[in-house]
Amino acid sequence: xxxxxxxxxxxxxxxxxxxxxxxxxxxxxxxxxxxxxxxxxxxxxxxxxxxxxxxxxxxxxxxxxxxxxxxxxxxxxxxxxxxxxxxxxxxxxxxxxxxxxxxxxxxxxxxxxxxxxxxxxxxxxxxxxxxxxxxxxxxxxxxxxxxxxxxxxxxxxxxxxxxxxxxxxxxxxxxxxxxxxxxxxxxxxxxxxxxxxxxxxxxxxxxxxxxxxxxxxxxxxxxxxxxxxxxxxxxxxxxxxxxxxxxxxxxxxxxxxxxxxxxxxxxxxxxxxxxxxxxxxxxxxxxxxxxxxxxxxxxxxxxxxxxxxxxxxxxxxxxxxxxxxxxxxxxxxxxxxxxxxxxxxxxxxxxxxxxxxxxxxxxxxxxxxxxxxxxxxxxxxxxxxxxxxxxxxxxxxxxxxxxxxxxxxxxxxxxxxxxxxxxxxxxxxxxxxxxxxxxxxxxxxxxxxxxxxxxxxxxxxxxxxxxxxxxxxxxxxxxxxxxxxxxxxxxxxxxxxxxxxxxxxxxxxxxxxxxxxxxxxxxxxxxxxxxxxxxxxxxxxxxxxxxxxxxxxxxxxxxxxxxxxxxxxxxxxxxxxxxxxxxxxxxxxxxxxxxxxxxxxxxxxxxxxxxxxxxxxxxxxxxxxxxxxxxxxxxx
Numbered sequence: 001x002x003x004x005x006x007x008x009x010x011x012x013x014x015x016x017x018x019x020x021x022x023x024x025x026x027x028x029x030x031x032x033x034x035x036x037x038x039x040x041x042x043x044x045x046x047x048x049x050x051x052x053x054x055x056x057x058x059x060x061x062x063x064x065x066x067x068x069x070x071x072x073x074x075x076x077x078x079x080x081x082x083x084x085x086x087x088x089x090x091x092x093x094x095x096x097x098x099x100x101x102x103x104x105x106x107x108x109x110x111x112x113x114x115x116x117x118x119x120x121x122x123x124x125x126x127x128x129x130x131x132x133x134x135x136x137x138x139x140x141x142x143x144x145x146x147x148x149x150x151x152x153x154x155x156x157x158x159x160x161x162x163x164x165x166x167x168x169x170x171x172x173x174x175x176x177x178x179x180x181x182x183x184x185x186x187x188x189x190x191x192x193x194x195x196x197x198x199x200x201x202x203x204x205x206x207x208x209x210x211x212x213x214x215x216x217x218x219x220x221x222x223x224x225x226x227x228x229x230x231x232x233x234x235x236x237x238x239x240x241x242x243x244x245x246x247x248x249x250x251x252x253x254x255x256x257x258x259x260x261x262x263x264x265x266x267x268x269x270x271x272x273x274x275x276x277x278x279x280x281x282x283x284x285x286x287x288x289x290x291x292x293x294x295x296x297x298x299x300x301x302x303x304x305x306x307x308x309x310x311x312x313x314x315x316x317x318x319x320x321x322x323x324x325x326x327x328x329x330x331x332x333x334x335x336x337x338x339x340x341x342x343x344x345x346x347x348x349x350x351x352x353x354x355x356x357x358x359x360x361x362x363x364x365x366x367x368x369x370x371x372x373x374x375x376x377x378x379x380x381x382x383x384x385x386x387x388x389x390x391x392x393x394x395x396x397x398x399x400x401x402x403x404x405x406x407x408x409x410x411x412x413x414x415x416x417x418x419x420x421x422x423x424x425x426x427x428x429x430x431x432x433x434x435x436x437x438x439x440x441x442x443x444x445x446x447x448x449x450x451x452x453x454x455x456x457x458x459x460x461x462x463x464x465x466x467x468x469x470x471x472x473x474x475x476x477x478x479x480x481x482x483x484x485x486x487x488x489x490x491x492x493x494x495x496x497x498x499x500x501x502x503x504x505x506x507x508x509x510x511x512x513x514x515x516x517x518x519x520x521x522x523x524x525x526x527x528x529x530x531x532x533x534x535x536x537x538x539x540x541x542x543x544x545x546x547x548x549x550x551x552x553x554x555x556x557x558x559x560x561x562x563x564x565x566x567x568x569x570x571x572x573x574x575x576x577x578x579x580x581x582x583x584x585x586x587x588x589x590x591x592x593x594x595x596x597x598x599x600x601x602x603x604x605x606x607x608x609x610x611x612x613x614x615x616x617x618x619x620x621x622x623x624x625x626x627x628x629x630x631x632x633x634x635x636x
Contacts, residue, residue: 002620004031006510006519016089016098023086023103030086039081039110048072061132067125074118074153080110118153136178144170159255162248165193182210194246195283202285206238230298234309237292241285245319246335251280257331278324278334286337288315303354309347314377316340318406323386333388339379341406345372360485367479374472376402386410390614392505397553398615405470407615409503412465412554413452417528417538418444429458441547447528447539448547449554468555471616474499478567489572489593496564504607505619508557512541512550523606563603563610570595588636597627 007030013022014032021033048071055065085106089098124147131140148166155161172186184207191201213219213231224231249255255276262269294309317337324333353364379385379402387398387407399410418424418441427440427450438458441451454464480493510521524530528539537556538549545551572593580590603610609623 001622003034005506005620007031013089016087016100018098020087020100021084022088024088033084033086037082037084039079041077041079043075043077046072046074062128062130065125065127065129067123069121069123071121071123072119072153075116077115079113079115081113082107082110116154119150120153121148121150123148138174138176140174142170142172144168144172146170159249163193164248167191178215180212180215182212184208190241190285192243192246192285194243194248194250195285196250196252196281198281199284200250202241202287204239204241204287206236208234208236208238210234228297228299229302230296232296234294234296235292237290239287239289241287242319243285245286246283251283251335254279275330277330277332278328280322280334280336282336284317284337286315286317286319288313290314304352305350307347307349311343311345311347313343314340315343320385321388323382338382338385339400340377341374342377343372343374345370357485361483362485363481363483365479365481367477369475369477371475372472373474374405376400376404376406378402384410387615390617390619392503392553392617392619393509395553397503397505397617399467401467404467405472407472408467408470409501409558409616410465410553411468411503411558412460412552413454413468414554414556415450415452417535418446418448418450419533421446423450424448429453429456431458444547445539447532449538449549449556451552451554465553469501469558471500471502471561473497473561487574487576489574490570492569493567494564495567496562498562500561500616502559502561502605502607502610502612502616502618503553504557504559504605505617506607506621507618508550509619511537512545559605559607561603561605561610561612561616563601563605565601565611566599568595568597569599585634585636588634590635591633593629593631593633595629597629598624599626 012024012030014030016022021030021037023030023033049069050071051067051069053065053067055063057063083104083106085102086104087100088103090101091099093099125144126146127142127144129140129142132138146168149163150165151163152160168188168190170186170188172184174182174184176182186206188204189201190204193200211233213233214225214228219225219228219231256273257276259272259274262271264270290311290313292309292311294307297306298304299306316339318339318341319335319337320339321333322336322338324330347368347370349366349368351364351366353362355362379400383401385400386396387400388396391397397409397411398407400406400408418427424441424444424446425439427444428437429440430437440453440458441448441460444450451460451464453460454466457463475498477497478493478495480491482489482491484490507521507523510519511524511527523537524540526535527537528535538547541547541550549556570593572591574589574591580586580588583590601610607618609621611624612618612621614621
């Protein structure tokens with residue numbers, strides 16, 4: 001996809017009339033050759049999921065249960081590849097036939113390679129449950145032990161072959177009084193083999209309670225009872241842990257690697273060794289502590305349901321790569337725990353269902369809306385942390401710092417485009433100590449971007465970059481509806497986000513041909529070269545871009561990522577009973593349906609798709625596909 005996007009069709013001939021593949025010498029990519037002339041692959045996937053659960057009632061309200069599951073996944077790919085012959089037409093002979101220069105000598109035979117992936121997971125669980133009611137009191141409790149064991153069945157080295165083991169012990173207690181007051185308390189002790197053995201476990205408690213106001217006598221005797229079927233207040237606090245980002249072996253067991261090039265010492269070649277990263281004996285759980293409160297309402301004979309929640313969440317000891325200077329001499333920075341991130345916001349949901357025409361027409365509508373504000377609360381001694389991945393052309397663009405959202409864009413701010421030499425000459429800075437006046441961008445040309453000297457030192461450097469925006473939405477919402485009538489059913493769903501930003505790296509690269517004579521997008525017509533007085537973008541940098549208009553990461557290519565997407569529409573029809581009886585479905589049913597996913601999107605984002613993922617960096621991400629589905633549901 002990336003090759004097809006950035007390779008101009010006029011740069012090389014994808015396919016000549018006689019079937020020859022076009023390409024210049026020097027390794028130019030021909031997307032047509034990539035798709036159809038480089039070989040093929042046979043792939044097999046197999047998955048098995050199994051689950052066995054046994055429950056035994058011991059005494060009134062007391063039971064024991066056990067569960068065993070065995071899951072396995074295997075993937076095999078037989079790949080047959082070759083390098084095609086490519087040519088470049090240099091002219092025509094006297095008869096008008098094309099003359100060719102061969103630019104790449106292909107391979108005659110297919111090369112073979114095998115790749116395989118696989119894993120096996122075993123899960124064990126044992127629990128004791130108790131539940132009983134004493135008058136108006138209801139109590140329940142649970143003690144649970146669980147353990148999982150996962151292994152890479154296609155490992156190629158010792159590190160990959162190490163199993164990942166998780167073990168947990170949990171207890172939960174619930175109490176309710178008179179269907180009015182509810183209390184739940186739980187505690188977990190989890191241990192993971194991804195952490196150092198001396199501190200591989202932690203405790204994770206939680207507590208929640210609710211008050212069902214609609215069950216109170218004063219409420220049932222009030223006029224409100226005619227409107228509200230349920231009024232419940234909720235509140236809770238809990239702590240959970242995460243070690244997903246850590247890998248095996250654990251952070252204290254670091255492989256010793258060997259340099260590929262040796263040195264001749266005493267007639268023998270000696271190879272040096274080095275550590276892949278730094279051992280981290282302080283690695284621990286990433287923990288999230290959340291406090292929340294909510295309100296549940298049901299009205300009009302349970303036809304209307306409304307829920308509202310407020311949450312405050314602190315994530316501590318975040319797992320991330322700890323920045324290390326290159327002088328340390330390791331291949332990769334170590335994973336470790338650092339900082340604290342806070343997120344807070346509201347979550348709302350509502351639904352309404354009803355029927356008409358004596359129950360022949362049923363319908364429901366629903367919607368959700370949530371807000372979120374997140375920022376780094378503490379980073380210790382580190383003022384600014386650079387995130388190596390994801391990046392653009394191997395250059396980091398994402399950073400974090402206290403007071404800003406996690407994984408923010410680190411960009412140059414701009415103040416328009418220099419429209420004349422006079423504007424360049426007027427852009428000066430005065431040294432507060434010496435009084436010296438100097439031009440901020442003395443080498444700029446008319447049509448270049450005007451970068452803001454944010455630190456006021458009179459020159460544009462990396463020190464002028466600032467944290468600006470992030471990919472996390474401030475608002476997330478969805479809504480939809482469904483209806484059925486005389487066997488027909490129809491439903492749709494919209495989803496969307498607002499308040500987030502996307503860095504359009506694809507546009508930045510495609511407006512200067514990736515500095516390699518690559519494809520140009522139509523936005524080049526809105527550059528200074530074509531519209532000197534009112535262009536949105538600076539002059540093109542196809543030959544030189546000394547000002548960094550299309551090289552420096554700037555807010556010119558930072559765009560709002562708001563969108564509203566019709567995510568799905570479905571239309572179905574269920575055959576009447578008198579019809580299904582004639583086809584052998586006496587007690588069953590038959591439904592035919594069609595649906596479309598990712599139907600349409602409304603957005604101000606100028607890229608291909610606003611759902612870029614990748615922490616908001618659009619660097620040629622394959623867009624979301626539209627799916628057309630047709631199917632039959634048969635119940636016997």
